[in-house]
Amino acid sequence: MTVDWLAYAPLILRAAGITLWLSWLGMLVGAVGGTGIALLRLSRWRILRLLALVYTEFWRSVPILIVMFFCYFGVPLVLGIDISPFTAATVALALHASSTMSEVVRAGIQSVGRGQWEAAQAAGLTPIQTMRYVIAPQAIRVVLPPSVGVFITTLKESSLASIIGYIELTKTGLLIRDSTDGGFIPLLALAVIYFLINYAISLGGGALERRFHIGRRLDTVGAMA
Amino acid sequence: MGYTFTLRTIYPYLGTLWQAAGLTLALSLLAIVISIVLGAGIAILRRSHSRLLRFIGAAYVEVMRNTPLLVILYIVYFAGPSIGIRLSSFNAALIGLSLNSAGYMAEILRAGLIAVAPGQFEAAHAQGLTALQTFRYVVFPQVFRTIYAPLGNQVIAVILASSLASAIAVDEVASWMETVGSTSFRFFETFVVAAIVYLVLCQAVNLGRLGIGRMLFRQGAVAR
Numbered sequence: 001m002t003v004d005w006l007a008y009a010p011l012i013l014r015a016a017g018i019t020l021w022l023s024w025l026g027m028l029v030g031a032v033g034g035t036g037i038a039l040l041r042l043s044r045w046r047i048l049r050l051l052a053l054v055y056t057e058f059w060r061s062v063p064i065l066i067v068m069f070f071c072y073f074g075v076p077l078v079l080g081i082d083i084s085p086f087t088a089a090t091v092a093l094a095l096h097a098s099s100t101m102s103e104v105v106r107a108g109i110q111s112v113g114r115g116q117w118e119a120a121q122a123a124g125l126t127p128i129q130t131m132r133y134v135i136a137p138q139a140i141r142v143v144l145p146p147s148v149g150v151f152i153t154t155l156k157e158s159s160l161a162s163i164i165g166y167i168e169l170t171k172t173g174l175l176i177r178d179s180t181d182g183g184f185i186p187l188l189a190l191a192v193i194y195f196l197i198n199y200a201i202s203l204g205g206g207a208l209e210r211r212f213h214i215g216r217r218l219d220t221v222g223a224m225a
Numbered sequence: 226m227g228y229t230f231t232l233r234t235i236y237p238y239l240g241t242l243w244q245a246a247g248l249t250l251a252l253s254l255l256a257i258v259i260s261i262v263l264g265a266g267i268a269i270l271r272r273s274h275s276r277l278l279r280f281i282g283a284a285y286v287e288v289m290r291n292t293p294l295l296v297i298l299y300i301v302y303f304a305g306p307s308i309g310i311r312l313s314s315f316n317a318a319l320i321g322l323s324l325n326s327a328g329y330m331a332e333i334l335r336a337g338l339i340a341v342a343p344g345q346f347e348a349a350h351a352q353g354l355t356a357l358q359t360f361r362y363v364v365f366p367q368v369f370r371t372i373y374a375p376l377g378n379q380v381i382a383v384i385l386a387s388s389l390a391s392a393i394a395v396d397e398v399a400s401w402m403e404t405v406g407s408t409s410f411r412f413f414e415t416f417v418v419a420a421i422v423y424l425v426l427c428q429a430v431n432l433g434r435l436g437i438g439r440m441l442f443r444q445g446a447v448a449r
Contacts, residue, residue, distance in 0.1 A: 057428070058420075058424070060381075060427075061381070061385075061423055061424045061427035061428055061431075062385075062420045062423050062424060063385040063386070063388035063389075063399060063423055064385075065388045065389060065391065065399050066388060066398075066399050066402050066416060066419050066420065066423070069399070069402060069403055069406065069412070069416065070412060070413075070416040073403075073406055073407070073412040074406070074412030074413050074415075074416050077228055077410060077412055077413065078228045078412075078413050079228075080228070152290075152291065156291075156292070156293040156294070157293075159293035159295045159296060160295060160389070162295070163295075163392055170293065170295060170296060170299075173296075174299070177303075183307055184300060184303050184304040184307055187296065187299050187300045187303060187304070188300065190296045190299075191288075191292045191296050191297070191300060194291065194292050194293055194296060195287075195288055195291045195292050198290075198291035198292075199287065199291050202291065224294065224325065224326065224329060224379075224382040224383065224385070224386045
């Protein structure tokens with residue numbers, strides 16, 4: 001049986017868009033949450049620092065797949081509400097990304113010398129102004145390169161949404177496989193598409209690094225997915 | 226509402242949890258060992274004199290780091306029968322996990338090799354050390370020091386990634402959570418138990434690494 005693979009191209013492209021949207025959303029929520037956790041990690045109060053540490057270590061030590069299972073199957077049971085696979089996947093991706101991003105943002109904030117805080121205070125800047133105009137512009141140079149790595153990890157992790165039945169890129173590939181001859185061409189195509197997307201992102205990240213004159217990308221914890 | 230958290234409901238399933246945890250552990254440990262060996266081979270390829278071999282090494286790393294493990298697992302598991310090789314789901318998971326992890330291991334080991342300056346090989350040679358002695362007394366101690374922290378991270382990453390084996394029907398901890406959860410409708414409890422198993426495994430590696438690191442390397446803490 002010969003299959004007209006090109007007929008599936010529009011379907012695959014749309015699915016790739018869905019995967020990108022899902023990962024982008026997870027990454028965005030994760031980055032915002034991670035920044036909050038990073039600020040807690042650097043707080044003056046020990047209890048807040050401890051809470052943030054426990055949060056980071058917890059999500060770092062639990063596989064994202066079981067978090068996704070819990071969000072999709074467990075939360076509706078516990079709270080008695082319906083949760084779509086999309087919401088469950090986004091929440092799980094965001095939780096995971098937030099723990100990695102909190103470490104990235106923390107390293108970024110800490111890379112800015114202590115003297116700058118004091119100088120900003122002496123200049124009469126409020127803490128928020130200090131963050132906005134003094135710390136953040138410098139921290140972003142340290143935060144940006146590993147963030148690209150976290151985004152790629154999130155994109156790869158988004159493939160797990162297929163397991164809870166969300167129809168993104170991987171699930172689309174599997175469905176095409178089921179409806180054709182069951183061979184592994186759709187699976188190889190999946191690998192190629194993911195590779196192209198991620199490689200393009202990492203090349204884009206490299207270009208950004210050169211633009212900001214930053215060194216090599218740092219390896220992130222738990223980057224395998 | 227009306228959901229009460231009662232661990233007692235999943236007592237009957239704890240027997241299979243030990244088997245599942247054993248499978249997670251076996252899968253992770255084997256994958257780590259295999260991927261270190263494979264990764265070392267690729268790291269050596271990347272330092273080869275031949276441009277083609279360097280390219281193959283680099284391409285392998287890039288492909289593995291930019292492709293989801295789940296897709297790799299599906300390819301290994303489903304492609305086998307298409308070309309006449311029938312793999313058990315455990316073996317397929319082990320191969321997929323090892324191939325994927327080898328891409329990361331290669332980078333870790335390569336960073337370790339870079340840490341040894343070329344002059345040291347010449348110096349060792351001039352001192353009359355054999356190749357084996359050079360490796361044992363000059364190269365290994367320095368490489369080990371460099372790769373120690375990232376290697377620990379990779380071990381944790383492999384343990385977490387082994388959960389994906391549940392997608393190709395390996396009965397490890399993530400699969401235990403899904404099966405027990407869907408038969409008993411106690412997804413909260415099964416999540417907590419499964420999370421504890423992974424937490425214990427990962428933090429054991431993490432704390433063990435810090436402790437051993439302090440003993441091995443006197444000066445300076447081991448960076449995470």
